[in-house]
Amino acid sequence: MKIKNICCIGAGYVGGPTMAVIAQKCPHIQVTVVDINEKRIEAWNDSNLEKLPVYEPGLDKIVGEARGRNLFFSTHVDQAIDQADMIFISVNTPTKTYGKGKGMAADLKYIELCARQIARVATSDKIVVEKSTLPVRTASAIKSILDNTGNGSKVKFQILSNPEFLAEGTAIEDLLDPDRVLIGGDTSTSEGNDAIESLVNIYANWVNKEQILTTNVWSSELSKLTANAFLAQRVSSINSLSELCEKTGADVNEVAKAIGMDSRIGSKFLKSSVGFGGSCFQKDILNLVYIAKSYGLTEVADYWEQVILMNDHQKRRFAHHIISTLFNTVSGKKIAFLGWAFKKDTNDTRESAAIYVADELLNEQSQIDVYDPKVEEQQMYTDLDYLNTRSSKDNREGLTVHQDPYRACENAHAIAVLTEWDEFKTYDWQKLYDRMQKPAFLFDGRGILNIEELENIGFVCYKIGKGKDL
Ligand SMILES: NC(=O)C1=CN([C@@H]2O[C@H](COP(=O)(O)OP(=O)(O)OC[C@H]3O[C@@H](n4cnc5c(N)ncnc54)[C@H](O)[C@@H]3O)[C@@H](O)[C@H]2O)C=CC1
Numbered sequence: 185m186k187i188k189n190i191c192c193i194g195a196g197y198v199g200g201p202t203m204a205v206i207a208q209k210c211p212h213i214q215v216t217v218v219d220i221n222e223k224r225i226e227a228w229n230d231s232n233l234e235k236l237p238v239y240e241p242g243l244d245k246i247v248g249e250a251r252g253r254n255l256f257f258s259t260h261v262d263q264a265i266d267q268a269d270m271i272f273i274s275v276n277t278p279t280k281t282y283g284k285g286k287g288m289a290a291d292l293k294y295i296e297l298c299a300r301q302i303a304r305v306a307t308s309d310k311i312v313v314e315k316s317t318l319p320v321r322t323a324s325a326i327k328s329i330l331d332n333t334g335n336g337s338k339v340k341f342q343i344l345s346n347p348e349f350l351a352e353g354t355a356i357e358d359l360l361d362p363d364r365v366l367i368g369g370d371t372s373t374s375e376g377n378d379a380i381e382s383l384v385n386i387y388a389n390w391v392n393k394e395q396i397l398t399t400n401v402w403s404s405e406l407s408k409l410t411a412n413a414f415l416a417q418r419v420s421s422i423n424s425l426s427e428l429c430e431k432t433g434a435d436v437n438e439v440a441k442a443i444g445m446d447s448r449i450g451s452k453f454l455k456s457s458v459g460f461g462g463s464c465f466q467k468d469i470l471n472l473v474y475i476a477k478s479y480g481l482t483e484v485a486d487y488w489e490q491v492i493l494m495n496d497h498q499k500r501r502f503a504h505h506i507i508s509t510l511f512n513t514v515s516g517k518k519i520a521f522l523g524w525a526f527k528k529d530t531n532d533t534r535e536s537a538a539i540y541v542a543d544e545l546l547n548e549q550s551q552i553d554v555y556d557p558k559v560e561e562q563q564m565y566t567d568l569d570y571l572n573t574r575s576s577k578d579n580r581e582g583l584t585v586h587q588d589p590y591r592a593c594e595n596a597h598a599i600a601v602l603t604e605w606d607e608f609k610t611y612d613w614q615k616l617y618d619r620m621q622k623p624a625f626l627f628d629g630r631g632i633l634n635i636e637e638l639e640n641i642g643f644v645c646y647k648i649g650k651g652k653d654l
C-alpha cells in the first residue's frame with residue numbers, strides 16, 4: 185500500500201519532531217499531527233519558530249520548511265484519523281499513579297482512548313503504528329479494541345510497532361541519521377507483511393534499508409524497553425562507581441575512559457552524573473520490572489529495579505554531600521543551581537535530577553536560586569509542586585528563578601551544576617567567585633568544569649566521581 189496521508193496522534197516531544205522529519209523527507213505524503221491540547225497545537229502553529237513547544241536544535245528549520253506544505257498541526261482529531269491511511273499513536277504512557285500497578289506499570293488509558301477513537305471514526309482500512317513506548321503485548325489489546333468496537337467489523341486494521349529511539353537534545357540528528365529503525369508487525373500474514381513494507385518504504389526515503397530492521401511485534405515492543413533499560417543501567421553502573429572513586433582517590437572520568445576503550449564495552453553513555461532524568465528511563469524500567477513481576481520473574485525484576493534504586497541514591501547523595509560540606513546546615517543559605525533541565529539542549533525537565541536535589545535542600549530550609557537557559561520559571565514551580573512535599577507558596581518562597589546566571593550566583597554560599605549546558609564552561613568564574621559568600625563552594629554534578637582552575641581562583645570544589653589524592 186502506498187501511503188499518501190499520515191496522521192499522528194500526540195504532538196509532544198516525539199510526535200512533533202518525528203513527523204516534522206517524515207514530512208520534510210517525504211514531500212509526497214501529507215502529515216497531520218493532532219493533539220487534544222489546544223495550546224500545544226497553537227504553539228506548533230506559531231509563526232515565530234522560537235515559540236515551538238519543543239526546543240530541539242534544528243527543529244525550527246525543519247518545521248519552517250514543511251509546515252503548511254505537507255505538515256499540519258491540528259486539534260481536529262477525528263478528521264485527521266478518517267483521512268489517514270496510516271495512524272501513528274504517539275501519546276504519553278506515564279507510570280500509573282493509581283490502582284493496580286501504581287508507581288510501576290505504564291498507564292495505558294491514553295493509548296486505549298486513541299484505539300477506541302480510531303475504531304469509532306475510521307471508515308477505511310488503516311495501518312495503526314505504535315510509536316509510544318508500550319509494554320510488550322500491548323498490540324494485542326489494541327487489536328482487540330480496534331476489531332471489536334466502533335466500525336471495527338467493517339474496516340481492517342493492521343498494527344505495527346515502531347518504537348522511537350531519539351534522545352532529546354539530539355532528536356533531529358537521531359531522526360535524520362538513526363542507528364536503526366525498528367518495525368514490528370504480523371509477519372505471519374501477507375497483509376501484515378504489506379503493512380510492514382509500507383512503513384519501511386516511508387523510512388527508506390532517507391534511511392539505508394540495511395538499517396531498517398523488521399521483527400515480530402513482540403520483539404519490537406520489548407526491544408524498546410530493553411534498550412532504555414540497558415542505557416540507564418550503564419549510567420547507574422558508572423554512577424555507582426563514582427561513589428567508590430570518591431572514596432579511593434580514583435577519578436571516574438579516567439576509569440570511564442579506560443574501560444570505554446575496550447571495544448566490547450564502548451565509550452558512550454559512561455558519563456557519571458548527579459543521576460539520570462528524563463521522561464522515559466525510570467518509567468520504562470519500572471514498567472519492565474512490573475512486567476517481569478507479573479510473570480513471576482522475581483530475580484529479573486529485582487535485577488532491573490536496582491538501576492532505579494542506584495539512581496535515587498545518586499541524586500540523594502549529591503544533595504546530602506552539599507549539606508554536609510556546608511557544615512551540616514544549609515538553613516537560610518543560598519545555593520545557586522546552574523541548570524534545571526534533565527540534560528543539555530532541551531527545555532524538558534521531566535524527572536530531572538535538579539528537582540529532587542532542590543526538594544532535599546528545601547527540606548533543609550535552603551534558599552535556591554536557579555538559572556537555566558531554556559526552562560521557564562513556571563515549569564520549575566510546577567515540577568516542585570508535583571512532588572507534593574510542601575505548599576505551592578513555600579516552593580515559591582524557597583526557589584527564585586533568574587534570567588541571568590551572575591545574578592543567580594550573587595551572594596550564594598555554593599553553586600551546584602545540575603545540567604551540563606555548554607555555556608556554563610564559558611562563564612567568568614572569577615567574577616562569580618568575587619560575588620559569592622566565602623568560603624565559596626562549588627559542586628559539579630556533571631563533571632564539566634575545570635576544577636584545577638576553579639581551585640586556583642579560590643573555590644572549594646567537589647566534582648562527581650573525583651576522589652582527592654590520598
Ligand atoms: N520524550 C522522548 O524523548 C521519547 C518518548 N518516547 C515515548 O513516546 C511517547 C510520547 O512521549 P512524549 O512525546 O515525550 O510525550 P508528551 O507528553 O510530550 O506528548 C504526548 C501528547 O499526546 C497528547 N495526547 C494524549 N492523549 C491524547 C488523545 N487521546 N488524543 C490526542 N492527543 C493526545 C498529549 O496532549 C500530549 O501533547 C511515550 O510513550 C514515550 O515513552 C519514546 C522515545 C523518546
Ligand SMILES: O=C(O)[C@H]1O[C@H](OP(=O)(O)OP(=O)(O)OC[C@H]2O[C@@H](n3ccc(=O)[nH]c3=O)[C@H](O)[C@@H]2O)[C@H](O)[C@@H](O)[C@@H]1O
Pocket residue numbers: 317348349350351352353412415419452453454455456457458459460461462463464465526527528
Ligand atoms: O525513550 C526515550 O525517551 C529515550 O530515552 C533516552 O533519551 P533521553 O532520555 O532523551 O536522553 P539521554 O541522552 O538518554 O539521557 C537520559 C539521562 O541520562 C543522563 N546521562 C546520559 C548519559 C550518560 O553517560 N550519563 C548520564 O548521566 C542524561 O544526563 C539524562 O539525564 C534514550 O537515550 C533514547 O534512545 C530514548 O529514545
